[in-house]
Amino acid sequence: xxxxxxxxxxxxxxxxxxxxxxxxxxxxxxxxxxxxxxxxxxxxxxxxxxxxxxxxxxxxxxxxxxxxxxxxxxxxxxxxxxxxxxxxxxxxxxxxxxxxxxxxxxxxxxxxxxxxxxxxxxxxxxxxxxxxxxxxxxxxxxxxxxxxxxxxxxxxxxxxxxxxxxxxxxxxxxxxxxxxxxxxxxxxxxxxxxxxxxxxxxxxxxxxxxxxxxxxxxxxxxxxxxxxxxxxxxxxxxxxxxxxxxxxxxxxxxxxxxxxxxxxxxxxxxxxxxxxxxxxxxxxxxxxxxxxxxxxxxxxxxxxxxxxxxxxxxxxxxxxxxxxxxxxxxxxxxxxxxxxxxxxxxxxxxxxxxxxxxxxxxxxxxxxxxxxxxxxxxxxxxxxxxxxxxxxxxxxxxxxxxxxxxxxxxxxxxxxxxxxxxxxxxxxxxxxxxxxxxxxxxxxxxxxxxxxxxxxxxxxxxxxxxxxxxxxxxx
Numbered sequence: 001x002x003x004x005x006x007x008x009x010x011x012x013x014x015x016x017x018x019x020x021x022x023x024x025x026x027x028x029x030x031x032x033x034x035x036x037x038x039x040x041x042x043x044x045x046x047x048x049x050x051x052x053x054x055x056x057x058x059x060x061x062x063x064x065x066x067x068x069x070x071x072x073x074x075x076x077x078x079x080x081x082x083x084x085x086x087x088x089x090x091x092x093x094x095x096x097x098x099x100x101x102x103x104x105x106x107x108x109x110x111x112x113x114x115x116x117x118x119x120x121x122x123x124x125x126x127x128x129x130x131x132x133x134x135x136x137x138x139x140x141x142x143x144x145x146x147x148x149x150x151x152x153x154x155x156x157x158x159x160x161x162x163x164x165x166x167x168x169x170x171x172x173x174x175x176x177x178x179x180x181x182x183x184x185x186x187x188x189x190x191x192x193x194x195x196x197x198x199x200x201x202x203x204x205x206x207x208x209x210x211x212x213x214x215x216x217x218x219x220x221x222x223x224x225x226x227x228x229x230x231x232x233x234x235x236x237x238x239x240x241x242x243x244x245x246x247x248x249x250x251x252x253x254x255x256x257x258x259x260x261x262x263x264x265x266x267x268x269x270x271x272x273x274x275x276x277x278x279x280x281x282x283x284x285x286x287x288x289x290x291x292x293x294x295x296x297x298x299x300x301x302x303x304x305x306x307x308x309x310x311x312x313x314x315x316x317x318x319x320x321x322x323x324x325x326x327x328x329x330x331x332x333x334x335x336x337x338x339x340x341x342x343x344x345x346x347x348x349x350x351x352x353x354x355x356x357x358x359x360x361x362x363x364x365x366x367x368x369x370x371x372x373x374x375x376x377x378x379x380x381x382x383x384x385x386x387x388x389x390x391x392x393x394x395x396x397x398x399x400x401x402x403x404x405x406x407x408x409x410x411x412x413x414x415x416x417x418x419x420x421x422x423x424x425x426x427x428x429x430x431x432x433x434x435x436x437x438x439x440x441x442x443x444x445x446x447x448x449x450x451x452x453x454x455x456x457x458x459x460x461x462x463x464x465x466x467x468x469x470x471x472x473x474x475x
Contacts, residue, residue, distance in 0.1 A: 006130050006157035013198055014038045014124050020172075022195065024222065025065035026204035026214065032065075034198075037072070038124050044073045055079055056103035056136065060086040060093075061181040065203040068191055070106075075134050078127030080150070082136040085182035096138060099146055099343075130154035136343065137184040139285045148343035149285050151184075155337040159288030160188060160196055162308050162337070166292040167254055167279055173199035173226040174251075176218050178207035178233060183459075184285050185259055189228035199226075207233050212240060216248055223251040230259035230462030234266050235402065241273045252277050260463045261371050261389060263396045264302055271301075280305050282369055286355055287338040291369040303368035311335045313363055314354055321352060325365040330375060331357045360387060377466055379408040380416050384444040388466070391418065391447065394440045398433055400426030405456045407466040409449055410474040419473055420447040421456050428452065449473070 013022075018034035025032070032040065048057075048070075057074050061067040061083040074081040082103070084093060097105065128134070133150040173194045179186040194201040202218050207229075218224060227249070229237065234257065241248050249255070255270065257280045270278045281292040282304035290313070291305035307313055315322045317329030332354035342349070349356055360378070361371040373387030380386075388406035395404040402423045409419040422428070430450055437446045451473065457465040 004130055006154045007125055007128050011125050013195060020198060021200045023065055023068060024202045026202060040069055041072050041076050044069060045076045048073050049077055052104040054102055054104040056082055058082045058103050059106040060084045062086045063177050063181050063206055067181050068203055075128050076125055078132055080133045080136055083181050085180060096146060099148055137285050149339050150343050158337040160193055163289045163292055166294055166308050168294055169254060173197045174222060174224050175226045176202045176215055176224055177204055180206050219249050225251050225253040228256035228258060231262045232462040234262055234270060238269050254279060256281055263393055265396055267301060284357055287333045287335045290333050300368045303370050307367045326362055328362045331359045331361050333357055379418055381444060386445050391445055394437060395420060398436050400424045400428055403456055405464040407469045412475040417448040419449045421451045421453050421469055423453060
């Protein structure tokens with residue numbers, strides 16, 4: 001019989017006696033207890049099993065309460081849930097679906113939520129096991145090709161437990177779904193963390209400058225104590241807090257920074273505005289959480305945290321695996337909860353059991369991890385290898401620069417030069433900006449071109465789409 005250590009922990013939350021609020025639906029402000037949610041899961045499991053029989057269920061998600069219920073229904077039936085961004089174009093959806101062999105696809109779905117006293121709760125998650133592949137996450141890795149990551153339930157639970165331990169979270173999380181469900185972090189860092197602590201998740205739209213008013217209301221009225229954000233959301237929170245006479249997150253206990261590296265200046269501003277509740281972490285889809293800061297751990301603000309206990313890190317340099325601190329190279333990671341192989345790709349992503357992340361960085365003698373950039377983003381200019389993050393950090397220190405994305409610009413002769421896309425709230429003198437770069441960077445790293453934009457292209461998780469800029473501005 002399969003082990004159910006972690007499934008039993010989840011089942012303990014969903015029982016007929018648990019009257020704590022599990023979900024608040026922002027569409028109608030309805031609240032569902034864990035007990036009610038258990039019944040809803042059972043009702044919708046009957047509907048789903050009667051109409052769809054394939055192991056993999058693909059659905060376009062919009063951060064709704066129904067999305068959360070559908071995921072739990074799949075788990076209750078021992079099936080695999082594959083969420084897709086509802087904004088994807090039809091050809092993009094077809095490209096992803098083409099990587100699957102056997103699946104059911106729900107373009108639009110609904111969940112029954114008005115019959116909450118019909119069934120018992122004795123069989124909840126009876127078909128779910130620790131080693132069940134409960135989700136599929138998609139990533140482009142370092143090649144740009146779609147890779148599908150099957151995720152076992154035990155890996156989700158163990159990964160989340162490790163981060164909660166690193167953050168020293170021993171309370172019930174109340175959070176808002178500010179990140180898109182189509183990305184792994186949208187589920188892990190909000191929905192599932194709340195459930196695993198017996199807390200509450202408020203299902204609402206993805207956070208941005210337009211929807212922020214609704215989120216600000218929930219921050220206060222529902223006493224939101226946990227958020228996990230990317231650099232783009234960090235910029236909006238800084239903007240809102242600096243212009244408010246009151247705390248916009250008055251009950252905040254943990255503000256996790258992740259998804260992609262955040263510049264030091266923004267990190268310092270967040271700490272000034274939100275105190276010692278600001279924690280940095282580093283993780284990727286394949287390995288989950290790699291490193292994290294603990295409470296009041298501000299000794300090394302340039303790092304992305306300390307290697308989480310139980311994880312191991314090595315550096316690949318000149319085709320050799322190195323365990324020596326302060327050695328710059330590709331980060332190779334081994335965690336107890338990382339994936340085993342891609343679903344649709346035979347790419348050998350491991351060396352001696354360590355996953356090749358595609359990130360360039362190093363770790364110090366105290367176990368703190370530092371990210372320099374991505375292998376695929378490196379710009380080869382006049383014999384030098386330039387990491388965009390290094391250049392971006394300098395440009396972001398120039399007055400009036402709100403965002404900056406550095407990327408390669410390929411000329412007709414295939415030579416690479418440096419482009420910098422910037423967003424500013426002031427009128428910028430390009431000659432002064434370039435002089436500032438020359439004073440703070442070696443000559444080889446000074447951008448050749450500056451592009452002033454109203455918006456820099458990003459994916460839904462907030463990462464820059466450097467390839468889009470390269471394609472637009474190259475010869």
